[in-house]
Amino acid sequence: MRQLISFSLKRFKNAKIIEAVDGVDALKKLSGPEKIDLILTDINMPVMDGLKLVSLVRQNAQLKGIPIIIITTEGAEEDRERGLALGANAYISKPIQSSHLIKTISELLAV
Amino acid sequence: MNEESSKAEKFLELFNKGKEFTEELLRENQRLRFRLASMETEHGTREEVDRLRAEVQQLTDENRRIAMRFKEVEEENKDFAHRYIEIEEQNNNLANLYVASYQLHSTLDFREVITIVQEIVINLIGAESFAILLLDEKTNELKAIASEGEDVMPGVDTVSARLGDGILGQVAKTGESYYINQDVEGGTIALDRPLAAVPLKIKEHVIGLIVIYRLLQQKDSFSAVDYELFSLLAAHAATAIFSSKLYSQSERKLNTIQSFLDLLTTN
Numbered sequence: 001m002r003q004l005i006s007f008s009l010k011r012f013k014n015a016k017i018i019e020a021v022d023g024v025d026a027l028k029k030l031s032g033p034e035k036i037d038l039i040l041t042d043i044n045m046p047v048m049d050g051l052k053l054v055s056l057v058r059q060n061a062q063l064k065g066i067p068i069i070i071i072t073t074e075g076a077e078e079d080r081e082r083g084l085a086l087g088a089n090a091y092i093s094k095p096i097q098s099s100h101l102i103k104t105i106s107e108l109l110a111v
Numbered sequence: 112m113n114e115e116s117s118k119a120e121k122f123l124e125l126f127n128k129g130k131e132f133t134e135e136l137l138r139e140n141q142r143l144r145f146r147l148a149s150m151e152t153e154h155g156t157r158e159e160v161d162r163l164r165a166e167v168q169q170l171t172d173e174n175r176r177i178a179m180r181f182k183e184v185e186e187e188n189k190d191f192a193h194r195y196i197e198i199e200e201q202n203n204n205l206a207n208l209y210v211a212s213y214q215l216h217s218t219l220d221f222r223e224v225i226t227i228v229q230e231i232v233i234n235l236i237g238a239e240s241f242a243i244l245l246l247d248e249k250t251n252e253l254k255a256i257a258s259e260g261e262d263v264m265p266g267v268d269t270v271s272a273r274l275g276d277g278i279l280g281q282v283a284k285t286g287e288s289y290y291i292n293q294d295v296e297g298g299t300i301a302l303d304r305p306l307a308a309v310p311l312k313i314k315e316h317v318i319g320l321i322v323i324y325r326l327l328q329q330k331d332s333f334s335a336v337d338y339e340l341f342s343l344l345a346a347h348a349a350t351a352i353f354s355s356k357l358y359s360q361s362e363r364k365l366n367t368i369q370s371f372l373d374l375l376t377t378n
Binding site: 001007008075094097 | 202206209234235237239327328
């Protein structure tokens, strides 16, 4: 999954991809020295799931402005609404269409 | 005197007539000149009108030609837009296929290869419930070695079949994939009647199956790229599974031999 996304993001030539294994690892990396422009997260992750991560990022004064895209197998409308209500900017259901992902990222980053 | 005055009168009369005639000639001349001028003007305008009329006709033709070309270009444009979407889709599919094959051959660890196959089936095909079965060549039995979605398809983790028996057995025996389009063909999906069964083949030798029972809620049916992914999986996943299995077996054997050698050299 991460490899597919990394491969899709090769189109953004100057993009640096920082991978995290779960929500906790993601939060740790978000608090690091690197300036993060966009967060891509799954919902089903070990230790801390994607929805919790979205919620914590939105409550954090330093991180709350970072756009978040949820990529998940959960395709029900209520899941989508829940993700967006927590503060995600976009919600993409699997199977992954890299063209859709690229379009969403381009729109969010205005590139 | 009288004779002289009579001559003078006749001369005067003649002079006056000459004068009148001359004046009449001048008037006629002027009239003709005016007529000529007006005829010239009239003639000139007609030519101009004819010229303009021809020009208008030419412009109308040109306009019609441009309108037709515009229509043609518009059609071409639509065609290009369709082509662009198709190419974008192809691009997307190629990216998926590339990542899938790249991932499959990125490791020689058997469990890791199986996890990658599972990831491909979930993330790229969009399956919610499926099983990976391997053929035991000693017993001719297909047994599940990995599965997903036990909650929506109970028993998927223990699915098995004998070579040649039922749909799964037949797919393993013939090496021909099996698909049904549930929307069109209907029917109930059961452990022995899946949505799809794809043989894992090395050349013509079947080593196992990927059996799909249910797609993700947001996915109605298989798409064209899914069939491409299935054929890729049939070949690449089979090779990756087979080589990783061989590798782990050889690792085990190597360890055994090494231990044996260590034992011999110690003594």
